[in-house]
Amino acid sequence: MKSLRSKKKLTQSELAKILGVARTTYAMYEQGQREPDYETLQKIADYFEVTVDYLLGREEKKTPSWSDEDEFDKWVNDPEVYKFYKEFNDSPEERRQALLAVWEILKKQK
Incomplete structure (x- = not known):
C-alpha cells in the first residue's frame, strides 16, 4: 500500500482522510500491524484502481485488464x-x- 500511495504522491494523512480513517490507523495498515475491514479494503482498491486480491497479495497484477503497464501508459496518454x-x-x-x-x-x- 505504501508504494501505491507514494506513486500518487500522497501523505498518510491525505490518504487517511480520503478513506475516512485516522492517520494512525492507516499507518498501521501500511506497517502490517492492523488489517482494514472489508469496506475500507474496497475503498483502497477502488481508489488505487487495483483489485482487492492485489492488495491482499493474492495476485501479482494490479488490474486484470492490463498486463503491460507501459502499454497502458502509452494508450492512456x-x-x-x-x-x-x-x-x-x-x-x-x-x-x-x-x-x-x-x-x-x-x-x-x-
Missing part, C-alpha cells in the same frame, strides 16, 4: 484517445449508446 474520451464523456446518453453500438459492430469485424 495518447492525445487521440483523450480526445475520444472527452467527446464521448460530454455526449448525451443517446449518442453514447450509438457510439457503443458502432464499437460492438467494429469489434466483430476482422
